[in-house]
Amino acid sequence: MADESPTLDLLERLAAASDRMTIDALSRQIGLPEPLLRLRLAKLVARGWVDADAEGMSYAIGVAALRPISAYLSADRTARLAGPILNRLRDQLDETIRLVRLDGPEVVCLASREAPDDTAGPMVGRRFPAITAASGRAILAARDPAEVEAIITAGVEAITSDSVVERAELYAALADCRERGVAYERGELVPGVGCLAAAVHVDGLPVTDAISCGVPLARLTPDHADDIAAGLRRAADEIAIALLG
Structure with a gap:
């Protein structure tokens, strides 16, 4: 063969x-x-x-x-159940909401609900370094520390001038996520754009998924960030409950 x-x-x-x-x-x-x-x-x-x-x-x-992307998403229970929840959160916040999944040292976008003023374009199938993306950090904050250590030891590439690459700062970002229940990154993947994300925690299962919201930093005020964080946490809980149903 x-x-x-x-x-x-x-x-x-x-x-x-x-x-x-x-x-x-x-x-x-x-x-x-x-x-x-x-x-x-x-x-x-x-x-x-x-x-x-x-x-x-x-x-x-x-x-x-x-074809394989469509087949994968059609068969994926999380993507199906999350759809209506992502729609509601997009409408509530008037911001783009995405569902992502950990795949090795990267996260891949499984679903996206774009806001009317979204300029990023289609993201389904796009991959990003997990340790840099807010969605990846939200997931990694709940994963085995050895897995995180392996990713950091392999080397963290700076995507923008604001990317965090130092080990101590990366671990601090993960610790902050565990405390707040939401991960943050500001301009580390796309200049001028911040992102918040919350992991989907399903009892008894390893954390693999998160939902995220990217917003231009010019309008990511503290109040708006708080509203987004609260919405992401609620939506992540709704997805987890749906998966247990």
């Missing part, structure tokens, strides 16, 4: 890329010679998993990649 790892690596690279990728860039990153790479790309393009430009010189993830 042929080794499918390079094909999976190829799809993952394209899915993570912020723009189209050239043959040269893909060849270097995947480690495949160009003729073999073109052959694999041609097969993926033919089945819709990859999109090629007219000249066949640059590539992006294709529309067929939505």
Whole structure:
């Protein structure tokens, strides 16, 4: 049986890329010679998993990649039950609300309910470093300390000039989350945008999910932050109760 790892690596690279990728860039990153790479790309393009430009010189993830995402979300009980709760919180706060899940050292967005003035665009499927994202911190604050230590020891990359990377500060942020029940980050992932998040705690189960709310710092006043924090905690409790039902 042929080794499918390079094909999976190829799809993952394209899915993570912020723009189209050239043959040269893909060849270097995947480690495949160009003729073999073109052959694999041609097969993926033919089945819709990859999109090629007219000249066949640059590539992006294709529309067929939505199929497994849709299937996963349709089968995921948390995403289904959280939907109406996310809708209500979005309407109450007039802010974008997202459901995220821990996946290794990252969090991935499972669902998003955008506010009318949201400018971030579609986020479902997007990944962020768990230790930097407020949603990731909310989850990690309830996880095994050894797991957190492994993530920090592996190295924390600064995403913006405001990103916290020092071990003591990261642990302080997690401790603050455990005390408040809500995690905060201000401009650490997106300049000028703050985020609050609350983890979903289901009795007897490890914490894997959180709901978050991102707001431009210009209007994230202390009162508004308090309202968001209270709303996130209530919504996270509602999701946990629904999951136990």
